[in-house]
Amino acid sequence: xxxxxxxxxxxxxxxxxxxxxxxxxxxxxxxxxxxxxxxxxxxxxxxxxxxxxxxxxxxxxxxxxxxxxxxxxxxxxxxxxxxxxxxxxxxxxxxxxxxxxxxxxxxxxxxxxxxxxx
Amino acid sequence: xxxxxxxxxxxxxxxxxxxxxxxxxxxxxxxxxxxxxxxxxxxxxxxxxxxxxxxxxxxxxxxxxxxxxxxxxxxxxxxxxxxxxxxxxxxxxxxxxxxxxxxxxxx
Numbered sequence: 001x002x003x004x005x006x007x008x009x010x011x012x013x014x015x016x017x018x019x020x021x022x023x024x025x026x027x028x029x030x031x032x033x034x035x036x037x038x039x040x041x042x043x044x045x046x047x048x049x050x051x052x053x054x055x056x057x058x059x060x061x062x063x064x065x066x067x068x069x070x071x072x073x074x075x076x077x078x079x080x081x082x083x084x085x086x087x088x089x090x091x092x093x094x095x096x097x098x099x100x101x102x103x104x105x106x107x108x109x110x111x112x113x114x115x116x117x118x
Numbered sequence: 119x120x121x122x123x124x125x126x127x128x129x130x131x132x133x134x135x136x137x138x139x140x141x142x143x144x145x146x147x148x149x150x151x152x153x154x155x156x157x158x159x160x161x162x163x164x165x166x167x168x169x170x171x172x173x174x175x176x177x178x179x180x181x182x183x184x185x186x187x188x189x190x191x192x193x194x195x196x197x198x199x200x201x202x203x204x205x206x207x208x209x210x211x212x213x214x215x216x217x218x219x220x221x222x223x224x225x
Contacts, residue, residue, distance in 0.1 A: 047213055
């Protein structure tokens with residue numbers, strides 16, 4: 001059974017940093033692109049970052065480019081999101097998602113809440 | 119960036135009704151659209167990918183169609199378990215973008 005379990009969320013002040021983790025199991029992690037998607041409270045979904053199978057290629061929307069860094073450790077079947085210079089508009093539930101080659105996100109974690117507030 | 123205009127924002131249906139949600143892309147997305155269901159407090163669930171391909175476990179009352187810029191998602195014979203929000207996602211071009219969502223409620 002595919003499982004994705006996020007951790008590392010919490011309350012953080014504007015301008016500070018936070019690192020999210022996602023532990024994957026039930027599939028060969030190194031064979032899949034992985035991604036982060038977020039959802040602000042009572043709002044829609046927003047793609048945040050994608051990483052290739054080896055980690056050599058990463059992709060971001062302009063809203064987080066230069067502030068967020070996605071990475072992975074295939075030996076540990078783990079995905080990460082380093083978030084720097086956090087803003088109030090980054091407040092959201094962050095989901096880890098699996099992305100099969102040529103397809104859309106098929107499995108999602110349960111999400112982790114990040115609140116940016118002073 | 120490709121904009122995905124999803125409508126309607128909300129929908130009220132009776133059990134057994136057929137409902138349809140549409141997504142219009144700001145440019146041709148070559149059928150690379152997926153549809154997700156999200157229940158309150160839960161992660162999105164992939165129902166349909168590549169316009170009309172049902173994911174394993176997706177009931178056959180769900181369907182998708184479209185091409186070019188215009189796509190639709192339908193639920194025939196709405197059941198109580200279908201009460202949720204639905205989102206489209208284009209994955210033809212980066213940045214991948216979601217529609218604004220449709221909240222399906224019982225009449």
